[in-house]
Amino acid sequence: MRFGVVRFPGSCDEVDALLAARLVGEAEILWHGDTDLKGVDAVIVPGGFSYGDYLRVGAIARFAPVMGEVERFARHGGLVLGICNGFQVLCEAGLLPGALLPNTSLRFVCRQVDLEVVNADIPWTRACSAGERLSIPAKHTTGRYYAPDPVLDEMEANDQVVLRYAPGSSFNGSARDIAGVCNAAGNVLGLMPHPEHAVDVLTGSVDGLKLIGAAA
């Protein structure tokens, strides 16, 4: 399994994602200006503040040359994981439904949270079981998941709500405590918490490996 990790100017967690992916497979960086995915089997769009995120989060990165290829890859069923800023970028790119709004506190919050696996049947969650709890850190200012209620109803009906914050864990005001969603086909997953920061007991938890490793 070969992972490609996209690096935009302003990406912050791309090296963490690279190191995490290397625990379960091979991994390399995909430069934002390239239009070649180097034949990787899965793409991770990492966390950070792409292009400074001074406009709307993810709004500029979505137009990076590499993203055209990522979109093509995703629409052909390629595995794509968007983490935090990557989730925001995938929403902006239209690969995932909904949008991320500023936390209700309007503050950056960094906290270990418990997630509940809602859909354990997509490639990224197949190592988990439905209802399982994962301890993974979240850290963001703009992580309040939003979609209109009819869209949310449809997503739930289609099993596109993949991860929820466990009771007491949501700090951002997300609709229906949603932490991660997938596209209709299930090959593209976006989530605000950082599984790449939960891959080693030394640094807190290994639960994130269940998501990243499932794809491998």
Add this chain to the structure above:
Amino acid sequence: MARHRELGLTDAEYELIVVKLEREPNEVELAVFSLMWSEHCGYKHSRRLLRTLPTEGPKLILGPGENAGAVAIGDGLACAFKVESHNHPSAVEPFQGAATGVGGILRDVFAIGARPIAILDSLRFGEVAGSPRSRYLLEHAVAGIGHYGNSIGVATVGGEIYFEGPYEQNCLINAMCVGLIETDKLIRSAAAGVGNVVVLFGARTGRDGIGGASVLASAELGDADADKRPTVQIGDPFEEKKLLECSLELLDEGLLVALQDLGAAGLTSSSAEMAAKGEVGIDLDVRRVPLREADMEPFEIMISESQERMLCVVEPERVTAVLAVCDKWEVNATAIGEVTGSGRLRVFDDGDLVGDLPVGALVDECPAYDLEPAPPAIPIYPPPPRVLGEGLDAGATLLALLGSANLASRRWAFEQYDCIVGSRTVRRPGQSDAAVLRLDGGGALAVSIDGNGRRVAVDPYRGAVEAVLECSANLACAGAEPLGLTNCLNFGNPEKPHIAWQLTRAVAGLGDACRALGVPVVGGNVSLYNEGGGGPIYPTPVVGMVGELPDPARAGRLGFAQEGDVVALIAAGWSPAAAGSELAKLRGEALEGELPAAELGELRALHAAVRQGVRSGALRSAHDVAEGGLAVALAECSLAGGLGASIDFGAPAGEALLFGEGPGAFVVSAAREALARFGSAARVVGTVGGDALRIEGVLDVPVAELARVHAGGLADLLR
């Protein structure tokens, strides 16, 4: 007023400039001199004192004088670190002041080629309870630090915040950065090679921060500080993120002769210092500098403090390659000058010579003044306001302390910082007395930052000694041995004898403590003139310390870990007293009395014993007894572990034992048999377990109640 006085130079200094130049300076030259000879750049009042600090050690690689210091950490690696202040800008505009403070210290570390891995902050504000201004400063400074550190992807792993009246007008924002580098890749800032090209890269130069070093950082704050807002720089962490990656790639490819960041006094100090260190000259043409505003005057371009800029020296044949790397990272880069053999900093404006300055006079011949210290005849500081009622029992006193602004949970602040990016953070804020970051080769670093201005105000010498001891004790609790120390000396106006006395005594204390512990000072920063209408700040030497431990899996924790473990006190020469304590503050007692003396040799051995106990795995928790005293330390162990404890000191504990302060004691927990190695140094005082903290005959408080008060103490004030 004469122009030179407006720029902060004395008449005597102006006359000296005329002698050095052998003529009157023009406007560009006067601007350059005023900055280079400011306290901020020239250390006029502190240079002689700083020379007394110990700067040698077996692990030392880079001492004071470079952008950051560095110590060896094995495997051919060095750890670079430095602390710096950004006090006055933050008092005027806290969000940008704090943000650019972080940006500046990050640049200092990557200017020597190191990749920043951690940020720590030491913050001081007035009392938040009664002061909307202090709440505003706190909220915006914390947000600014988070904005910059989070956006650039460097973990903010630790720090401290204290609230005291004398910081009301003049808050302190000290930021420390820690970085890693392969030792043989360290780069100096000395310009070299006549004919080599000087390249400026990074953000465009604008009018922001004009005169920051001389106007803001080297004079007392007054009522008209709102007018000084244009002298505060605006930070752009995205630009710095690109600059960081670009700089490290340039160094990785071996393309640079020398590298220097642009900080205080911008192009002026960076070019002059590079030339001075290399004993060469530099010619610059300001018209080649990419500008935000086209009509900037040469002196404005020379002194602008626009952020996110670096200056490098490049061999002519490598300029194309340097520009290509900058282009890849979408970073502006422009050749603006060259290295000469003239020993002069010559400034051109589109080819016309507009300034011609001897580099030696600018940097090495900046006047140094002897301080005229004299102990104050009357107390400098009024007693803090009394906030604690009469007749409280020990339990109520403990709760009052835990909920007080200085001791309450810092979670509100540290949750606004990304403490995990970089995948190194083994101990996050609140898990151990020091932050712990693992290294790729197997070991780990522990870092801590500390300083208690109120105690330094009571006794500048012993208070400063305690700041060093506190850092060393924090490291011991994580299992780390100190490698080096950086300090930021935040004081009032040194031209006043009583401030000079505080500064002199504090530096003596720092030096003695460092010598006794065998820890070299690798560099630091001085922030003087921290005075507003209400008088001087508390004398606040802030100490940052880096240590190493062999096994990150055994990094110490502060919280009680297991029911049934015994609780012990490991102490040496510990004689806690009320003077300068948090309890004395809450009771509104004057800043007087005697801080306990520290027997430094004994404490060094004590710290080593605790360190070994943590490293061996014998101690399941370790926490040093500091602000609030023993009762607060016990409560903190309970809170961090979520476990109660039953403590019995054998006799009813008095107030000095419970709430007195002084160096030399640790609260540890362990299996009973594991304590044997400590012999009589470890005094078993109780057992971990239950859902309350009980001290026999004194107090019995549910852990949930401790947690409620501790969690709410600061957060409720800010709601």
